[in-house]
Amino acid sequence: MKQTERTKDIDLTPLLNPKSVAVIGASRDPDKVGHVILQNYIDAGYSGKLFPVNNKTDTILGLRTYKSILDIKEKVDLAVIALPAPIVPQILEECGKAGVKSAVVVSGGFAEVGNVDLQNRIVEIAKKYRIAMLGPNCLGVMDPRTRIDTLFLPTYKLNRPKVGGVSFVSQSGAVGSTILDLISKEGFGLAKFISYGNAAYIDEVDILNYLMKDKDTKVIVMYIEGINRGKEFIEVAKKVTKIKPIIVIKAGATEMGAAAAHSHTAALAGNHEVYEAAFRQFGFSIAKDLSELLYYAKIFDSENLPEGNRVAIITNGGGTGVLTTDAVYESGLTLTQLSDETKNELKKYMPPIVNIRLPLDLAGDADKERFEKAVDIVSKDPNVDMLIVITLFQTPGADSSVAAALIHKKENMEKPMIVISPGGDYTQMQKIMMESGGLPVYDSPMAATKSLYELYRYAQYKKNA
């Protein structure tokens, strides 16, 4: 949908850091969206003022209820609106009169089902009263630092991620909630979550402008179906990627996918090739799948940028070392040559069974000391830009002391170092430990090497930008 002209960008601060929040459509019924939202605010420990608005009851979840936003005598920074679409214009008008600074319209039933006029009406109201309006047809926002959480999904079904550096921007609520849940599963942390739905007013451009300056945001991840203001988007994206990486997954890459996207959020997917070319030109990481998006976010969140593309592989499993060597080359990286000094050092400390060449196969009985020494020596080699440590916890030698040793090594290392550890329950325990310690862990060679390649590619882009 083409947006009306705008003279300036919208500030998202009242949306993401409000001192007071009204939930309009708050409900006593635990199955209602307006109940779950209120409950989540309480559960999250939101420290600002919370005003439930409902014209049929006096208290909800122990909080005094207001008949209308106009009855609240205090200043409201954010109104979360969870009411049927037809009454949203009237509610938003009242918000305007009450001086509310920002609003999240959770409700669906607008342009995505053909009600374009209704959507245009709320945009006009938002403009008239200068309300920073997000949505409609969206999940809203989440910020684990300010404990803002407008999501109407209960925490037992959707784990909330911990505090971190990844900001995630999603047009789709479903994709957004899935990825939030996956982010918490993968163990990395969130800066901001913004689900903007139909993008009727606040859109990708406003959001990028905000996140560019947001000091908590280290990497921006976007799920996009269509872009309202293509030219402005490219302008701001170009500025952003000079500072921090953007990872994008663009739905509607195929003709049929584009048609499905239109039916979903009324997005005009536009020419995918044009988008992709622009994304590439401005240094974006393009994820082809949800899993790639997570892999890339994880590495950008925890790693420094590498100097070059020369990788060293250290492994306690020969076959996985071979597969990873293949994956290194297939991803556009290269296996480095160890310097003679490194080789001599390794010979001093490695048992005779260890062949001093890359991939460095430490053998199945490799323990903490062997891993530690190998990582120590190899990481200091000037020929090494990045390290992959394959730790197969099924082997006799590897246990949690290896995981702990790798975390310690990582703490004092400038170069990117990642771990490949595929496996079941025992391995998953080690993985959780290593990821909590800031070490990205991957389940497969390709996932690891593609992620390292993206890190390298962005480093090169930034150097030349």
Next chain:
Amino acid sequence: MKQTERTKDIDLTPLLNPKSVAVIGASRDPDKVGHVILQNYIDAGYSGKLFPVNNKTDTILGLRTYKSILDIKEKVDLAVIALPAPIVPQILEECGKAGVKSAVVVSGGFAEVGNVDLQNRIVEIAKKYRIAMLGPNCLGVMDPRTRIDTLFLPTYKLNRPKVGGVSFVSQSGAVGSTILDLISKEGFGLAKFISYGNAAYIDEVDILNYLMKDKDTKVIVMYIEGINRGKEFIEVAKKVTKIKPIIVIKAGATEMGAAAAHSHTAALAGNHEVYEAAFRQFGFSIAKDLSELLYYAKIFDSENLPEGNRVAIITNGGGTGVLTTDAVYESGLTLTQLSDETKNELKKYMPPIVNIRLPLDLAGDADKERFEKAVDIVSKDPNVDMLIVITLFQTPGADSSVAAALIHKKENMEKPMIVISPGGDYTQMQKIMMESGGLPVYDSPMAATKSLYELYRYAQYKKNA
């Protein structure tokens, strides 16, 4: 390494279904391989006779110990040898004299470290005494039905998969153990596991011959570094894929990977393009990564072959529906057109919010009844060859009753049906339930559609073979 000429293939039956097993190099020290192997036999509940062989002690783990294999008066079907390489020839010679039918040589230190002569010696001994010898430098075999388990890896580090239809053949012990662990994590079952290491005697050809006839094996998965007898391999593979699918992951796809493979199991990786062309010609599924290998194994294990490549998508998340539509086309499948009859039926039962088109977006409040009805109606459409059901358990409507309903629908369905459910703890619980119920669940659209494509591709191959 080029194998000496052979007149006939080796029978693997005594290896995989032995009535009696000797563990040569059994040890009282829990850190020793020979201890772990014995312990695992006891833990697995192996019902045959078990003979620890150790010349320094009288009992191990409560079992009477024999000084030498020659001291055992009963017939031994399988000897597991876990002793240093230099004494293996003597031990194997004794096994021959004792009439042992098969042997697993776990020990490393042969061709993979340059000791080609030592390896040739044990092959000559195996031939002389007609011992079906597996290895050296291997993990050996596992069969959850006969409870044979020669793996020297403790069960707390490596979960053993349940009984099922996937046979997994691995040259590399490390890759083998990792995949076993991943198979048990993914919840599908194992027929046979064979890790053959240096392939000095028993090789891929013998193993394929055996698994072709094995009634428990529904799908064969292979990790290959190099192939000894290329011509014979192709001959047998051609016969196998007419009956059951083979999924292969070939290490050494790149020049550097091939060099690493040679250093690992002394395998001559050969010309990768030649292999790949042959694999394609004979209907193999070629996995590019460990994760693809698992995805493909899972779908072949639990699904019938489809009639065609027309997919229907049912979803409770619009964005994920769009991404999956893209993935369908990118994988070489096509989104089908629903028949008018199907559309009319759906209109009767779906609420107005549901747009009657594919991907069929049931909306975020879709519950058990809506999913059930949609799957029921859509699966009966003659235009539908395969079903993808996207169930996002983060949404308000989806809970374990949806998972249970999908399992029931699947039980009575001839057509392949798979589920996409990415997410954290709550989703993982539903996933475990659905997979136990025979429904393959994928974490991402691409993983799902690539797997469906492999199923379709093999169905076409088999039809024309």
